[in-house]
Amino acid sequence: MTKDRFLDYITYEKRYSQHTIVAYQTDLEQFFTFLTNQYNISDINNVNHQIIRSWVVSLMESGNTARTVNRKITTLKSYFKFLVKEGSIQENPMNRVVAPKTSQRLPVFVEQESMKILFEEVDFGEGYPAIRDRLIMELFYATGMRLSELINLKDADIDLYKNALKVTGKRNKQRIIPFSANLVNMLREYLEMKRKTFPVNEQDTHLFLTNKGEKLYPKMVYRMVHHYLNLVTTISKCSPHVIRHTFATHMLNNGADLNAIKEILGHANLAATQVYTHNTIEKLKSIYKQAHPRA
Numbered sequence: 001m002t003k004d005r006f007l008d009y010i011t012y013e014k015r016y017s018q019h020t021i022v023a024y025q026t027d028l029e030q031f032f033t034f035l036t037n038q039y040n041i042s043d044i045n046n047v048n049h050q051i052i053r054s055w056v057v058s059l060m061e062s063g064n065t066a067r068t069v070n071r072k073i074t075t076l077k078s079y080f081k082f083l084v085k086e087g088s089i090q091e092n093p094m095n096r097v098v099a100p101k102t103s104q105r106l107p108v109f110v111e112q113e114s115m116k117i118l119f120e121e122v123d124f125g126e127g128y129p130a131i132r133d134r135l136i137m138e139l140f141y142a143t144g145m146r147l148s149e150l151i152n153l154k155d156a157d158i159d160l161y162k163n164a165l166k167v168t169g170k171r172n173k174q175r176i177i178p179f180s181a182n183l184v185n186m187l188r189e190y191l192e193m194k195r196k197t198f199p200v201n202e203q204d205t206h207l208f209l210t211n212k213g214e215k216l217y218p219k220m221v222y223r224m225v226h227h228y229l230n231l232v233t234t235i236s237k238c239s240p241h242v243i244r245h246t247f248a249t250h251m252l253n254n255g256a257d258l259n260a261i262k263e264i265l266g267h268a269n270l271a272a273t274q275v276y277t278h279n280t281i282e283k284l285k286s287i288y289k290q291a292h293p294r295a
Helices: 002-013 018-039 049-061 066-086 112-121 127-143 147-151 182-197 218-230 240-253 258-265 270-291
Strands: 164-168 174-178
Touching: 002 018, 002 066, 018 049, 018 066, 049 066, 112 127, 112 240, 127 147, 127 182, 127 218, 127 240, 147 218, 147 240, 174 258, 218 240, 240 258, 240 270, 258 270
Parallel strands: none
Antiparallel strands: 164 174
């Protein structure tokens, strides 16, 4: 089946993340179900732009947001581009499909003062779990790394002499992220505590482990981050990605170069990083309105 060949392509050649692969697979299955139920089509060569447009309309009428629909359109664009590339179809029907417009959503972030309170006033407790959780929160905020990147960190990825760590991001692309000197002692303390807590678990080289000495899993980190952010902020969404937004916004607000932030975050292009400039502009507008006598 063309779907299976496409999924193999994005898995082994494009090296998409598992999350993206699952999303693409779900979108394609939904699209093929629509083709069967509405048009009784099983041959992809019989699909044209009008049929795809009707699927887009049905998605919108079912209550999907424009952002969700656009993601599904992106899936089809990649899929039909692949089919043209391998010669399964002659023309790409997606060339005549227009994506619905979306309103730009500004990244949610935690205020700088709230992050200061988190690290200076919140009691993380004692013992291995407490030191681990504190270090995870510090690293998220200090580096802006993604959840998957943190979970997959290995002991060997940390260079305590150069104050830098190696991160493996999307599509297995690696990058080096610097960290401040004050994290060195925290990392040394954590590594020593980990060795004492799990002396027989030296074969597991992952930097962060669960209370049982196993590799961390996403839901555990989500719960931990949600708990600590809830102590210092009232924003509705408290996740590792919010700390990533917070890192980038605070860096930009404090004068960091946009290209430098792009490299640290591991963005493929500058457009993905430029969204953080909107938060800075909104902050300037707010200050202007409060301070200017004729604003």
